[in-house]
Amino acid sequence: MKVLMFGWEFPPHILGGLGTASFGLTRGLAQQRDVDITFCLPKPWGDEDQSFMKILGMNTIPVVWRNPDSELLKNRYPWMDPQDYFRCREHIYSDFGYLYTDDIGCIGFSGRYTDNIYEEINNYSIVAGVVARSEQYDIIHSHDWVTYPAGIHAKMVSGKPLVIHVHATDFDRSRGNVNPTVYSIEKNGMDHADHIMCVSELTRQTVINKYHQDPRKVSTMHNAVEPLTQEIQDIVPNKKPYEKVVTFLGRITMQKGPEYFVEAAALVLKRTHDIRFCMAGSGDMMNDMIRMVAHRGIADRFHFPGFMRGKQVYECLKASDVYIMPSVSEPFGISPLEAMQCEVPTIISKQSGCAEILEKCIKTDYWDIHAMADAIYAICNYPSLYEYLKIEGKKEVDAITWDKVGERVLKRYKKVLGIK
Template sequence: MKVLMFGWEYPPHVYGGLATANFGISEGLHAQGDIETTLCLPHPFGDEDHTFANIVAMNCVPISYRDVNEEYIRNRVGNIMEPELYYRLREHIYADFNYMNVNDLGAMDFAGGYPANLHDEINNYSIIAGVVARTLDFDIIHAHDWLTYPAGLHAKSVSGRPLCIHVHATDFDRSRGKVNPTVYSIEKDGMDNADCIMCVSELTRQTVINQYHQDPRKVFTVHNAVYPLKDEIAAIPRPDHRDKEKIITFLGRLTMQKGPEYFVEAANMVLHRTRNVRFCMAGSGDMIDQMIYLAAQRDIADRFHFPGFMRGNEVYECLKSSDVYVMPSVSEPFGISPLEAMQCGTPTIISKQSGCAEILQNCIKTDYWDIHAMADAMYSICHNESLFSYLSTEGKREVDQITWEKVGAWIKELYLRTLGWV
């Protein structure tokens, strides 16, 4: 089976959880042994892992004819696209796009990530999808999140192949219900015209059914998973914090969806009971200044650290150095970071309003707004060695069984159903 997949970010260039999930799904599909994935990305850098997917650089796909020789292409973009593929794609330009801002290859540049002109980039990406869909051979289309739904729809209209969309989050999650009408319309158009909708949790599935008015028969829950720890990460020992200051960590985007203010308020309650604890608030976002001010306002700034955005090994080093990991999200479609924390042997507290709460047992779950329960859980883990040891050991054992290979098997089953091959 051949899959044409549209993604937006991919390791090692990680801007959020979408890259992690996209890589894991590619890995899980590859593990099935009979699935070939072609992954389209707006701006790959050439250092992406091609083990699990053939990567098409959308910023190198020609949409206007340019008479360039093979040597020029190799010198220009040889590390991210082979001349042979460039020439194949050039044969399927379907309109005159010279009026657009194309470069010397007849392709469109992308900033990568989430620039200010994001909606323009989404539209341009969908235009380029038409050339790709006319050129490549595939059985089914898989589009990740609203950023790529227009591209998936264009590919479907060009090829007649069925479209699966993967809902990693909705605007109801990101905005606490105050949806952006433009984003909502893109999301709903993708859902209305998809043949299969995959949601990262039952929580998200119900949002899709009830808020986007989708037929439940085409909406399925596909929980995320976690990669095995790399050997060099697994080899890092956990520091022994017994009889020393404890470290409680929040790691994520500092936005209202993630509930950072509840973490600070619960921390304040813990610090009224003990001063033998420090709080790490790792990440960036539009609420970082507000959180720094709130910590100062509560007179606990001397107990708080704001190390900023972390990526790669930094994340795991931070988690292994922590005694407790907390994810107090107000609305979390899934949330991979608690799985990563538990994988590191770090006892974890999550909000009941998170999708991963549906599959995790060996952690503590509280309502995001219940700062009293959250503070009690933080304090208990730090001061009860038996509880710490149990959550550390059993949490790791549980998460080690949640693999992308199992996710890939379920997605393959959904592909087969959508194609009518079973």
């Protein structure tokens, strides 16, 4: 089976959980028999893992006719097959001379969530029309709202079925203060989709009730976690025996509930002073959180190391004694699985998708800072509880693998295609 996938980010250049999930799902799917994946990205960097699928850079697909030399293409994009360029060039379907293009007729992309995101989404969809006419595939799979228009375009061109993957909705990102433009893009994608995969039952219910979708075409496809590489396993945690470290790791935005982490920390520090708190990440609420920590008088026990990626994430997790995800609305949340994989006792909010599949952790309501503080204090002060969550948590998460998710996704593809 040939799958044409549209994504927005991919490791090692990720901005959040979408890139991590895209990698895990494609790798798990590629492990199934006779599955070929072409994964489209706005702007690949060239160091992405292409050992199990082909990556197409939308910034290397021509929309205006040019006649560059093959050597120029090889030198500029050494990871790309020049034949992809020339094949796609034969399928330019309209006059896009009004668009700003480079010397080889391609549109530039930032590959980020910039101020002109809607322009990039539209341009991505235009390029998707060229790709859809050039590639051979059986089914289309679009990851998250930024790629839904591309998926719709590919479906209209090819007549092939469209599966969209809802990693989050704007109801999650905005705490209900929904952006009507984003909502419109999301709903249009869902309306055109032949099937909708959601990362949790929580998200599935949002899709059904808030976007008015037929429950029969909406399924739950929980995320999983990649096995730890030897490099990560070999990381020696830098821990101090006389104090504990409690970590929040993620975007510092209202969706993630960082203020509840700070409030719980303030309560814990009234009972003991032998705990340090780490808020790793970046986001629009970071300065507010720094001010809040100062106002609570706990700045001497708080650290803000900034955004982390790759190995840094695991170094931070392995140096932690407790991991906490107090999200207000979390469609899934892969980071708790990564923490438990590193043998870190974990606290998650009940308002998270991963709470549906995790049992060997402590769950609290995101707003219940007293329960959160009690859980932190208990894990740090009762060795038997710490050891239980550490050992049993790792066992539980080690069984939640992407190859199992890939198997379920393939079965869903076959059902959509009418293959028994």
